[in-house]
Amino acid sequence: MEAYENEYTQQRRRNLADIAALGFPPYPAGYDRTHSVSEIAATYGERSAEALEDEAVAVRVAGRIQAVNVMGKAAFIRFTDGAATLQAYLRKNELPEADWLLFKRLDLGDFIGVAGKLFRTKTGELSVHAEKLTFLSKAIIPPPDKHYGLQDIELRYRRRYADLIANRDARAAFVKRSRMIQAIRHFFDARGYLEVETPMLHPIASGATARPFVTRHNALDMPLYARVAPELYLKRLIVGGFEKVYEINRNFRNEGLSTRHNPEFTMLEFYEAYATYEDLMTLTEELLTEVVARVCGTETIPYGEATISFARPWRRLTMQEAIVTYWPQESRPTVADLADLAGVNRALERLALPVAPTAGYGKRLGELFEQVAEPNLIQPTFITRFPTELSPLARHADDDPNFVDRFELFIGGLECANAFTELNDPDEQRRRFEQQLAERARGDDEAMPLDADFIRALAYGMPPTAGEGIGIDRLAMVLTNQRSIRDVILFPHLRPEAPEAPPAPAAKTP
RNA sequence: GGGCCGUUAGCUCAGUCGGUAGAGCAACUGGCUUUUAACCAGUGGGUCGCAGGUUCGAGUCCUGCACGGCUCACCA
Secondary structure (H helix, E strand, C coil): CCCCCHHHHHHHHHHHHHHHHHHCCCCCCCCCCCCCCHHHHHHCCCCCHHHHHHHHEEEEEEEEEEEEEEEEEEEEEEEEECCCEEEEEHHHHHHCCCHHHHCCCCCEEEEEEEEEEEECCCCCEEEEEEEEEEEEEEECCCCCCCCCCCCHHHHHHHHHHHHHCCCCHHHHHHHHHHHHHHHHHHHHHCCCCCEECCEECCCCCCCCCCCCCEEEEECCCCEEECCCCCCHHHHHHHCCCCCCCEEEEEEEEECCCCCCCCCEEEEEEEEEEECCHHHHHHHHHHHHHHHHHHHHHHEEECCEEEEEEECCCEEEEHHHHHHHHCCCCCCCCCCHHCCCCCHHHHHHHHHHCCCCCCCCHHHHHHHHHHHHHHHHHCCCCCEEEEHHHHHHHCCCECCCEEEEEEEEEEEEEEEEEEEEEEEECHHHHHHHHHHHHHHHHCCCCCCCCCCCHHHHHHCCCCCEEEEEEEEHHHHHHHCCCCCCCHHHCCCCCCCCCCCCCCCCCCCCCC
């Protein structure tokens, strides 16, 4: 017996057996609908009672039963297609006898088909006057509470199906996420970008500084890594002559979970030949204002306690300016103070922030930025002028090789995008990889491995290019006003459920 | 991995000072032919996350474990 069996499931199984005994197939194939519930609501939702009576609209519609009101020899059944609801009105003396008996054996959560004519009740609600009921499927397990939904956060993630049945908000967030991705595709397609798919299994886990998931290819007898980033493959395509490409797909990083991190997450990456990171700031403003307008219908959206405005232009700060701006206490440093290692160390000391002794100027500046500024970047803000040490794939700034032409976009305190003018000098790229290898040798397991074929690709010649990655999940968090990434990922990663206790020795299965 | 918090009926939640386990919804029985979280009357339903300990007595106190949430660390 299944672990979920109890008095409720047993009662429902008896009802199912009774339904079959009445001659209704217990799990029939298909149902010939004339409309979905949503289509009926959209088409006839405003139609007057008189108009409905004149038209005598006959429909066949199906859905999951949400609520039942029985009044002796008449009843209302509220059912849903997931998006909209409709009620059926039943009278015992107007239905085939078997259909009324079927009705008596229905449970909340079951699927039914209803054939009848649309009308309005005396309280004005659009309804189907049922002439024929069809049994479509049984819910053996009762649905969550019909008023309070499914509140248990663990069950909402583990049994997303139950969450989606019970909680309209959950469903709405995922619909919004889907529309967001649709709007992104529309934006890039309209600009002549080519959507591509690059490998998810990589022989080398490069393109981002992150610990990979490792697997094994049996036939080739070699390790493979679930990709941490598609970057190096997409740039190979720029070398190959596609001038504008984008990919929306999963990345995998073998790191901690949090409200902002899931081991697999969805990334949009796009690359455009002849563009610079500054062009991409403009493009990102255009992209997100268009997406927000299409998905939310406004330029301003709520996020937690804040209200986020996507009105352009968005603020732009260098990393150093952001640290100065959000310095939390007395003795605020100046941008000039943060120009060298000694100044950054003084700032770290003032805030009593610990850093790894091996960290150089760039990592220390980045740490300072993360602690001081990042949580405060609620309105869309571009942070520019990243240290080269943190950016092994980005082109150095023309005025200072210690910095690169890079920005990150923060919204709601979340890092939502990362972009730079690409390093396309193969010799410089090799030196950058070798620096990373040296850091790895010093014990930094976050350093990025060298990809020799990628360097060879650059040697074939890559045009000046800029590229960007946008975290789809985090963007979905902002647009749906969710504070946890698990609320915008349908099946977020959780530990496995504890195995069920073994059955009692006396219990015999027939 | 650390800290704090949580786990009670199918679901949502109470449970006081350690003294017989509660409610609403759901379910079951009966009534009701236009209800709106329908209503009326009645009934059944518990491994209080798991395992120990303290105690005459543990849902309640203590310890360990599991799972989850928040957070820190790690990490974009």
